Amino acid sequence: MKKTLYTQIEGGKGFWALLAGFGVVILAGLASMYYMEHNGHWVTGMNNSVVWGTPHVFAIFLIVAASGALNVASIGSVFGKKMYKPLAPLSGILAVALLVGGLAVLVLDLGRPDRLIVAMTNYNFKSIFAWNIILYTGFMAIVAIYLWMMLEKRFNKYSTSVGTFAFVWRLLLTTGTGSIFGFLVAREAYDAALMAPMFVVMSFSFGLAIFMLVLFASYRMTGRPLGDYVVRRLKNLLGVFVAGVLYFVLVYHLANLYATEHHGVESFILTSGGIYTMLFWVGQILLGSLVPLAILYNPATGNSRGWISIASVLVIFGGLSQLYVLLIGGQAYPMKTFPGYEVTSSFGDGMIASYSPTLPEVLLGISGFAIALVAVTIAVRHLRALPASLADGETDPHAA
Amino acid sequence: MRISKLLQMVPAALALTLSAPALAGDGAGPEVPKAIKGEECVEPTSDMRRNHMEYLKHHRDEALREGIRTKQYSLKQCLECHVAPEGDPQAPQDSSEHFCMACHEYAGVTIDCFQCHATQPKETASFHPLVTPGMKAIKDQAGRSGELLNQFAESHASKTRTGAIQ
Amino acid sequence: MSEDTNLKRREFIGNGAKLAAGLTIAPGVVVYGLSEASVPDRPAEEPASSERRWGMLVDSNKCATGCDKCVTACGEENGWDDSEPNSSPEQKAQWIRKVELRHKGTGKSHSLPMMCQHCENPPCVDVCPTNASMKRADGIVLVDRHRCIGCRYCMMACPYKARSFIHETLTDQEPHMPRGKGTVESCTMCVHRVDEGREPACVEECPEQAILFGDLNDPDSAIAQALTRYDSTAVREDLGLNPGVRYRGI
Numbered sequence: 175m176k177k178t179l180y181t182q183i184e185g186g187k188g189f190w191a192l193l194a195g196f197g198v199v200i201l202a203g204l205a206s207m208y209y210m211e212h213n214g215h216w217v218t219g220m221n222n223s224v225v226w227g228t229p230h231v232f233a234i235f236l237i238v239a240a241s242g243a244l245n246v247a248s249i250g251s252v253f254g255k256k257m258y259k260p261l262a263p264l265s266g267i268l269a270v271a272l273l274v275g276g277l278a279v280l281v282l283d284l285g286r287p288d289r290l291i292v293a294m295t296n297y298n299f300k301s302i303f304a305w306n307i308i309l310y311t312g313f314m315a316i317v318a319i320y321l322w323m324m325l326e327k328r329f330n331k332y333s334t335s336v337g338t339f340a341f342v343w344r345l346l347l348t349t350g351t352g353s354i355f356g357f358l359v360a361r362e363a364y365d366a367a368l369m370a371p372m373f374v375v376m377s378f379s380f381g382l383a384i385f386m387l388v389l390f391a392s393y394r395m396t397g398r399p400l401g402d403y404v405v406r407r408l409k410n411l412l413g414v415f416v417a418g419v420l421y422f423v424l425v426y427h428l429a430n431l432y433a434t435e436h437h438g439v440e441s442f443i444l445t446s447g448g449i450y451t452m453l454f455w456v457g458q459i460l461l462g463s464l465v466p467l468a469i470l471y472n473p474a475t476g477n478s479r480g481w482i483s484i485a486s487v488l489v490i491f492g493g494l495s496q497l498y499v500l501l502i503g504g505q506a507y508p509m510k511t512f513p514g515y516e517v518t519s520s521f522g523d524g525m526i527a528s529y530s531p532t533l534p535e536v537l538l539g540i541s542g543f544a545i546a547l548v549a550v551t552i553a554v555r556h557l558r559a560l561p562a563s564l565a566d567g568e569t570d571p572h573a574a
Numbered sequence: 575m576r577i578s579k580l581l582q583m584v585p586a587a588l589a590l591t592l593s594a595p596a597l598a599g600d601g602a603g604p605e606v607p608k609a610i611k612g613e614e615c616v617e618p619t620s621d622m623r624r625n626h627m628e629y630l631k632h633h634r635d636e637a638l639r640e641g642i643r644t645k646q647y648s649l650k651q652c653l654e655c656h657v658a659p660e661g662d663p664q665a666p667q668d669s670s671e672h673f674c675m676a677c678h679e680y681a682g683v684t685i686d687c688f689q690c691h692a693t694q695p696k697e698t699a700s701f702h703p704l705v706t707p708g709m710k711a712i713k714d715q716a717g718r719s720g721e722l723l724n725q726f727a728e729s730h731a732s733k734t735r736t737g738a739i740q
Numbered sequence: 741m742s743e744d745t746n747l748k749r750r751e752f753i754g755n756g757a758k759l760a761a762g763l764t765i766a767p768g769v770v771v772y773g774l775s776e777a778s779v780p781d782r783p784a785e786e787p788a789s790s791e792r793r794w795g796m797l798v799d800s801n802k803c804a805t806g807c808d809k810c811v812t813a814c815g816e817e818n819g820w821d822d823s824e825p826n827s828s829p830e831q832k833a834q835w836i837r838k839v840e841l842r843h844k845g846t847g848k849s850h851s852l853p854m855m856c857q858h859c860e861n862p863p864c865v866d867v868c869p870t871n872a873s874m875k876r877a878d879g880i881v882l883v884d885r886h887r888c889i890g891c892r893y894c895m896m897a898c899p900y901k902a903r904s905f906i907h908e909t910l911t912d913q914e915p916h917m918p919r920g921k922g923t924v925e926s927c928t929m930c931v932h933r934v935d936e937g938r939e940p941a942c943v944e945e946c947p948e949q950a951i952l953f954g955d956l957n958d959p960d961s962a963i964a965q966a967l968t969r970y971d972s973t974a975v976r977e978d979l980g981l982n983p984g985v986r987y988r989g990i
Binding site for chain 3: 226284293297304511
Binding site: 634635636638639640641642643644645650653689690691692694695696 | 784788876877882884886909910912913916919931935
């Protein structure tokens with residue numbers, strides 16, 4: 175294996191066009207945010223029953239994917255897989271960028287984003303949110319140092335130890351994100367410690383899917399060679415992760431189905447929940463898991479980059495569906511305040527809560543992706559982070 | 575806390591620089607409405623001008639988080655003296671006639687107090703139960719109200735016991 | 741009880757002479773409104789103390805289906821009735837609501853008011869990142885809206901659905917009850933009244949006197965006495981939150 179040569183991308187028309195395109199989406203997101211904050215959240219689909227809506231689905235997806243995007247680097251640094259090493263800088267950059275995108279969406283959907291300084295200066299150390307503020311900022315700092323160690327030749331020798339630390343940190347981070355839901359006793363769909371490991375596996379899958387799309391796109395757009403060896407290894411890994419998520423989803427639902435007390439929420443999600451049932455079976459299970467698995471492992475499609483890209487897009491779609499079902503479906507299903515009773519009130523007790531996303535919420539959510547991708551584009555323009563070639567001869571230890 | 579304080583000083587400092595000519599004494603200060611009640615504020619005027627925000631902030635945390643209900647530095651109490659209630663002929667018609675806002679707008683210092691706090695006192699404030707003579711008379715009987723209360727609780731209880739319950 | 745039971749406190753307050761008459765004609769009314777428990781004798785400069793724990797006992801046997809006087813009283817007192825013209829019914833704040841229950845097996849029905857349960861171990865306080873959700877020393881759970889960033893995590897965590905988010909700009913707030921857009925709010929147990937030695941509005945306005953308010957820590961208080969004498973339950977007792985609001989008859 176040769177020494178990897180990293181180069182910046184060109185700053186030509188394509189670069190600016192890309193930035194302009196993402197910029198438009200970001201502007202749309204900011205306009206949405208201004209609209210929502212100026213009027214108040216009554217212009218959104220949220221209400222007092224479904225308090226976290228579409229922006230949260232996107233934000234949590236991006237945050238979960240962020241830690242997963244770092245996996246590629248971890249496999250190289252921590253587990254010593256040589257093929258992944260040249261991919262590590264892009265992996266680190268993408269991880270930070272996705273986290274920034276996700277946090278931006280989360281913050282811009284607050285009731286009082288102008289008081290963010292309050293969140294920085296008053297900590298309740300028992301709040302998982304407060305832990306997460308530390309975990310997120312720490313993640314950015316650690317990955318930044320990790321990138322520095324990788325990109326600066328003199329420091330390369332430290333990249334394994336810093337990378338290991340970053341890997342442990344990212345596991346904690348996703349545990350923290352999963353625990354936002356897992357530790358909520360109030361809601362039946364959440365209250366499960368399983369959430370934390372499930373979110374970790376989800377992060378592997380979502381993060382890798384985004385990483386692959388970014389990798390394919392950047393190599394195609396810059397005309398750099400990307401060999402089949404890298405593509406094949408990555409797509410096989412994606413398949414394993416998708417299957418892993420499926421396994422956790424299965425265990426989660428089996429556990430709930432076994433316990434009579436959870437039959438209500440299960441039948442809501444699995445059979446009678448309308449849009450949530452539909453998104454679960456069609457979005458999350460069929461399009462988001464089974465179809466990608468079929469694409470990735472079928473020799474007819476598994477060797478085609480076009481098909482692999484489609485599979486990655488489907489995994490992202492499935493992930494968003496999964497979070498929509500979990501997050502919004504979990505809130506739409508009424509809380510069991512009085513077990514054994516039929517409950518009615520003027521405040522939606524005992525009723526399935528209604529929620530339909532509005533355009534500004536969706537735009538704000540999508541702008542999170544745009545923020546992340548702008549950050550990546552600018553980073554690879556100014557940092558020597560992308561290997562000049564990922565042709566088989568460069569990456570495959572068995573190639574001649 | 576440090577950072578937030580520093581950040582809060584930015585608009586204030588900016589406003590000071592911008593309004594420097596006014597402060598230099600060309601006579602074009604803000605037209606701040608006179609208080610509708612009382613002759614003196616809770617502290618000397620110069621002190622209040624400089625430090626009212628500190629007093630208010632200190633009081634707000636104590637009042638809300640600890641339940642200390644002194645009136646000296648309460649925002650509600652500021653308004654009781656400085657702003658006429660709705661319907662009163664002296665009541666401010668727009669922010670330039672409002673004691674707090676007139677000056678803050680002039681100085682260019684944005685505050686978000688009134689996004690939540692009422693901008694005017696309510697007339698009913700004078701009907702405070704602890705100050706009406708009738709209520710005072712009853713409060714004086716508090717000594718025996720405990721006794722009466724137990725009697726009441728007893729009758730209350732026996733009533734429920736015989737009622738259609740459980 | 742005489743007809744006077746239904747006299748509204750507000751009328752008493754507005755008319756001292758009538759009030760004095762009320763004392764002689766129907767002592768129960770006055771005593772109920774001004775029990776020792778509701779007059780804390782705490783000087784204004786003294787902070788709330790953990791020696792007290794304010795609580796309520798709601799008797800659902802007395803609570804009538806269709807009656808929502810406590811809800812109206814709370815809304816008027818705290819200004820959340822009709823304060824959000826743009827918000828949908830699902831978006832409007834409700835600090836207290838009437839809940840109708842019907843047992844799925846037996847068909848037995850109950851009616852009761854539901855509001856912040858003022859837990860001893862409140863999940864909303866645990867999850868709040870900025871300490872805006874807080875429990876006062878005397879057990880009253882509040883939102884410090886100076887610190888609330890509107891993240892709504894407390895609303896996710898509350899098992900009683902007691903909290904509301906304000907979806908639009910508010911005007912004409914009550915001077916004693918600041919509330920505003922982008923923050924979360926809930927029943928304050930009428931903390932402004934309790935600190936003045938008055939009972940919460942819902943307690944005062946209930947025509948059936950179904951809500952007993954007082955100091956749970958004072959063994960002589962009517963509420964503590966009633967709690968030792970009768971069966972009562974906390975909603976979702978299984979969660980171990982030890983709410984300050986308890987119910988009879990469910």
